[in-house]
Amino acid sequence: MNYPELTNTEIDLLDAGICPDCKSTKFLRGPCGGLSVNIACANPECHSRFNVTPGISGGFGKERISEKSPKCDPNTGLPTGSATGTLSFHEQ
Ligand SMILES: [Zn+2]
Numbered sequence: 838m839n840y841p842e843l844t845n846t847e848i849d850l851l852d853a854g855i856c857p858d859c860k861s862t863k864f865l866r867g868p869c870g871g872l873s874v875n876i877a878c879a880n881p882e883c884h885s886r887f888n889v890t891p892g893i894s895g896g897f898g899k900e901r902i903s904e905k906s907p908k909c910d911p912n913t914g915l916p917t918g919s920a921t922g923t924l925s926f927h928e929q
Contacts, residue, residue: 840901859883
């Protein structure tokens with residue numbers, strides 16, 4: 838499975854501990870394999886996942902392991918599976 842390459846900007850954000858997709862600063866730590874660690878954005882509306890190598894900045898050892906914000910519609914950035922188009926506002 839191939840996911841979008843991380844851009845230099847996204848790599849810089851990951852180095853700073855910031856989710857490149859939603860700018861959240863909270864990550865959940867997943868399984869470690871060798872030197873690298875899987876992390877998932879803790880924002881439930883984003884949940885992008887990455888593989889990073891702790892202690893090493895820059896592009897080495899970093900990759901995206903999910904779609905960009907897999908829980909959001911890539912076109913709107915809104916969460917998928919919840920609101921189906923119309924919001925529940927009713928005109929009086
Ligand atoms: Zn995120």
